[in-house]
Amino acid sequence: MVVEFWGQEFKVNVLLGCVGGFLIAVISSMFGFGGGPFMVPLMTVGLRLPMFVVVGSSLLAIFFNTVMGTMRHYQFGNFDLVFFLVMFPAAILGGYIAPQIARRVSPLVVKRIAAAGLLILAMNLFGLY
Amino acid sequence: MKRYWMSLTIALAATLFMLYQNGSFAQQSQEGKPAAATEAAPAVQGQAETPQQKGVPAGEAKPEAKEAQVPLAFQVDRTALNNGGIVTITGTAPPGTPVYIEVWADQHVRASRFDSEVDKETGKRPYVLYMTYDMPAFYKILTPVEQKENLEKIKKEGSKWSYSQALKDLGADAAYSVPGKIKIERYQATLMGSIVGSRGELLPAMDEKENKRRSMQLVKARFRNPDKVFAPVVESQPDGTFVAKLNIGSGSAPGTYNIRVVAGKTPVGQVAGVENNISFPNLYFSNAGTSINLFGPFFLTLAIAIFGVLMGAGGGFILNPLLVSIWPLPHTVVAGTVMPTVMFSQASGIVNYSKIKFISWKLGVTIGLAMVLGGFIGPKLTEMITLAQYKFVFGWILVILACLMLWQTTQGYLAKHKKEQAILKEFKKRAEEAALAKASRAA
Numbered sequence A: 001m002v003v004e005f006w007g008q009e010f011k012v013n014v015l016l017g018c019v020g021g022f023l024i025a026v027i028s029s030m031f032g033f034g035g036g037p038f039m040v041p042l043m044t045v046g047l048r049l050p051m052f053v054v055v056g057s058s059l060l061a062i063f064f065n066t067v068m069g070t071m072r073h074y075q076f077g078n079f080d081l082v083f084f085l086v087m088f089p090a091a092i093l094g095g096y097i098a099p100q101i102a103r104r105v106s107p108l109v110v111k112r113i114a115a116a117g118l119l120i121l122a123m124n125l126f127g128l129y
Numbered sequence B: 001m002k003r004y005w006m007s008l009t010i011a012l013a014a015t016l017f018m019l020y021q022n023g024s025f026a027q028q029s030q031e032g033k034p035a036a037a038t039e040a041a042p043a044v045q046g047q048a049e050t051p052q053q054k055g056v057p058a059g060e061a062k063p064e065a066k067e068a069q070v071p072l073a074f075q076v077d078r079t080a081l082n083n084g085g086i087v088t089i090t091g092t093a094p095p096g097t098p099v100y101i102e103v104w105a106d107q108h109v110r111a112s113r114f115d116s117e118v119d120k121e122t123g124k125r126p127y128v129l130y131m132t133y134d135m136p137a138f139y140k141i142l143t144p145v146e147q148k149e150n151l152e153k154i155k156k157e158g159s160k161w162s163y164s165q166a167l168k169d170l171g172a173d174a175a176y177s178v179p180g181k182i183k184i185e186r187y188q189a190t191l192m193g194s195i196v197g198s199r200g201e202l203l204p205a206m207d208e209k210e211n212k213r214r215s216m217q218l219v220k221a222r223f224r225n226p227d228k229v230f231a232p233v234v235e236s237q238p239d240g241t242f243v244a245k246l247n248i249g250s251g252s253a254p255g256t257y258n259i260r261v262v263a264g265k266t267p268v269g270q271v272a273g274v275e276n277n278i279s280f281p282n283l284y285f286s287n288a289g290t291s292i293n294l295f296g297p298f299f300l301t302l303a304i305a306i307f308g309v310l311m312g313a314g315g316g317f318i319l320n321p322l323l324v325s326i327w328p329l330p331h332t333v334v335a336g337t338v339m340p341t342v343m344f345s346q347a348s349g350i351v352n353y354s355k356i357k358f359i360s361w362k363l364g365v366t367i368g369l370a371m372v373l374g375g376f377i378g379p380k381l382t383e384m385i386t387l388a389q390y391k392f393v394f395g396w397i398l399v400i401l402a403c404l405m406l407w408q409t410t411q412g413y414l415a416k417h418k419k420e421q422a423i424l425k426e427f428k429k430r431a432e433e434a435a436l437a438k439a440s441r442a443a
Helices: A014-031 A036-046 A051-075 A081-102 A107-125 B002-022 B024-032 B040-054 B056-068 B145-156 B163-169 B191-196 B208-223 B295-311 B316-326 B331-355 B361-384 B387-407 B411-442
Strands: A002-005 A008-011 B073-076 B080-082 B085-092 B099-105 B108-115 B128-136 B139-144 B184-188 B230-236 B241-248 B255-263 B266-277 B282-285 B290-293
Touching: A002 A051, A002 B361, A014 A036, A014 A051, A014 B331, A014 B361, A014 B387, A036 A051, A036 B387, A051 B331, A051 B361, A051 B411, A081 B282, A081 B295, A081 B331, A107 B295, A107 B316, A107 B387, B073 B255, B073 B266, B080 B085, B085 B255, B099 B230, B099 B241, B108 B208, B108 B361, B128 B208, B139 B145, B139 B241, B145 B163, B145 B230, B163 B208, B184 B208, B290 B295, B295 B316, B316 B331, B316 B387, B331 B361, B331 B387
Parallel strands: B080 B266, B139 B230
Antiparallel strands: A002 A008, B073 B085, B085 B241, B099 B139, B099 B255, B108 B128, B128 B184, B230 B241, B255 B266, B282 B290
16 A cells, blocks of 8 residues: 655555554553554554654554444443543643653653553562562 | 643533433432431341341241240441441350351442353353342451451462352351342353454353352452452350451442341341441442542542653553552453543544644554454453453563663664654644645635
């Protein structure tokens, strides 16, 4: 498939994109997260697309998954309204505060801290401590 | 700022729609009602009939036992609690008989268990999903203090413990009555059905005995931990008087808690009720079956949403495992509620990008269609795994994510990323200018 974006043309391996997207969608809807951090590497490394094509389009792709996953979870009675109403304003507020802080911290440091934090959390989930 | 208002409006509209669909309005007004009406006396009388009706097997032995021994009676020291507390139960039983106390909440929650273990008789895997909406939100059997050692033994078995075996080991069979009568639906799942995402075919209702056996497995699936369903706290004196301190933890469901005493095998035809009140800022999450101080999840979500944006990954990755670890929330509810939260921030992002035509719809929709399929199957699988499996797999997902994060801090990636970001900025600028030019032309 050939994708045209702002005057440039890119060849895309649709099969790899769809199979990878499908797998990411299964995992992310099963565990209830967005899936962006997996989708972006798939499209940049796997499909060899430049970042400026990926930022918007990957969001659109995972949005399909999120909408479907939300509907299915709702159908199975996994949605708790009160819980949602507690978390939703916090998520919105977080999205508003974060850009103000982002200017003052180095993304490199944040990512290193995040990696360490994720590993600690993973150890916790494995029950190692 | 505008996009936040927009997403908020969408959220409100969706919420109203869901409320309308759910009939939640009706449910909530019901929840409020019983608070006033639970003076101990009517509650005791109204429910006193039920144990007698259901105590059919024990009922035959009962008259003789009653004649021969001291009449059983018990009192509770309080009728109302505020977000949990300790209730002292005192009473007299025939000297020398072990006393068990069954406690259950009127508030119901959902419980499900997917049976895929090989059947010992036929050697086949049944693939049957057992489900109930009537599991008490709180269920506990208080056993004599002498059973403490046995309980410790059960706890040592780890996650492999069996509830029915535990009932036998602790001598608590006769005390187990309420969950045995809940309505359980079972579905025959098939491989094809699971792929399509259906629960499978509804099987005919089970007989009483089978229902009771399956209900025990559901009790374990719901409460998971032996400590949640047993407490060795009944202290009996040689003269037959007994004292038990029932601890209803903070975060338990609101509503009436029923208490019933069983001496040996004989149930007492009396049920006492204790009202547990939950007040702001504690909220009861009816689907999760637990009440939580609302500021806990609020600030956790806030902190993680901020951190998520900074590290360039959605918050869901860190939020979900923390939610299931910190609070006794079922993983299905966590997954099912975090997803819609993520959805709205994604929607606002898409709106922003589409305004400046920065989305390749062809590419996004093509991969999106494959992802819709995945999103159809995933939630079904959440239901089929246990919390332990959820945590284990999530652990590996986090390890992979951590590797991705570290990879993004390597020199090679950074050099490439810098170039990419410059191109991204350049194109974005162009896109924004084009959108602006178009807007001014239109005006």
